[in-house]
Amino acid sequence: MSFWDVFRKKKIPPGDPVTQKAGVKLININAEKATRMAAADELAEMGTPEAVFCLLQRFTIVIGGPTPDEDEKKHVWNIIVNVGRTAVEPLMKFMREKETVGQALEILKEITRETNYLDLLLELSESFDPYYSKYPDKKIQVFREISSFRDARIIDTLKPFLDDDDDDIRMAALAAITAQDDEETVREILIQTIIESYERPRIRLMACEAMVSKQLNVKGYRKQIENVLPDNFYLNKKGQVLSR
Numbered sequence: 001m002s003f004w005d006v007f008r009k010k011k012i013p014p015g016d017p018v019t020q021k022a023g024v025k026l027i028n029i030n031a032e033k034a035t036r037m038a039a040a041d042e043l044a045e046m047g048t049p050e051a052v053f054c055l056l057q058r059f060t061i062v063i064g065g066p067t068p069d070e071d072e073k074k075h076v077w078n079i080i081v082n083v084g085r086t087a088v089e090p091l092m093k094f095m096r097e098k099e100t101v102g103q104a105l106e107i108l109k110e111i112t113r114e115t116n117y118l119d120l121l122l123e124l125s126e127s128f129d130p131y132y133s134k135y136p137d138k139k140i141q142v143f144r145e146i147s148s149f150r151d152a153r154i155i156d157t158l159k160p161f162l163d164d165d166d167d168d169i170r171m172a173a174l175a176a177i178t179a180q181d182d183e184e185t186v187r188e189i190l191i192q193t194i195i196e197s198y199e200r201p202r203i204r205l206m207a208c209e210a211m212v213s214k215q216l217n218v219k220g221y222r223k224q225i226e227n228v229l230p231d232n233f234y235l236n237k238k239g240q241v242l243s244r
Contacts, residue, residue: 023054
């Protein structure tokens with residue numbers, strides 16, 4: 001049984017007893033703020049992956065009013081950023097397992113923006129179920145981050161998510177794919193999305209709007225597209241999709 005399996009089974013912070021004790025204090029909603037912050041500083045001094053994973057648990061709970069809670073989370077955020085590359089492994093583990101990844105994504109970006117941030121985002125995406133998600137916001141946030149990059153791997157990685165059960169996830173994946181420079185592949189994907197999304201009007205509309213903005217034509221698919229094109233779009237003689 002691996003170290004992480006032990007942690008998962010016992011449902012306590014990972015690491016040796018000292019790390020575990022500090023981790024429990026950090027997320028104790030009944031403790032004084034000073035106690036929690038002292039625990040955060042103790043974990044910072046340890047600086048191990050296990051200590052970082054404990055620190056990340058602070059982002060899963062809300063303690064007190066909005067301002068005190070955010071102040072504590074900002075303190076933890078700064079600690080993890082200062083840990084540097086050692087924090088990457090626990091950040092990835094946290095984002096694979098937890099439903100809320102906003103702050104963890106921000107930290108990962110801060111640490112790896114100049115090196116392999118996109119690589120890690122793609123690795124994280126490949127760990128997702130491409131058809132179902134209990135917590136769709138996780139996928140959506142990651143795909144939105146990916147959409148700012150131009151890379152040949154993005155289309156292949158995100159294309160499976162165009163079949164996701166959740167329309168918002170499909171749209172986030174489609175936005176990232178549409179942003180890529182491979183015009184012909186993007187064109188084919190948009191055309192197939194228009195044809196196959198009759199029962200998903202928001203997705204079909206998004207695909208049509210992308211065809212318009214990128215000035216793409218439907219060569220080879222004119223009849224199929226004409227049969228499903230929404231009323232507010234039409235094809236010109238060149239086969240380009242235009243909006244009325």
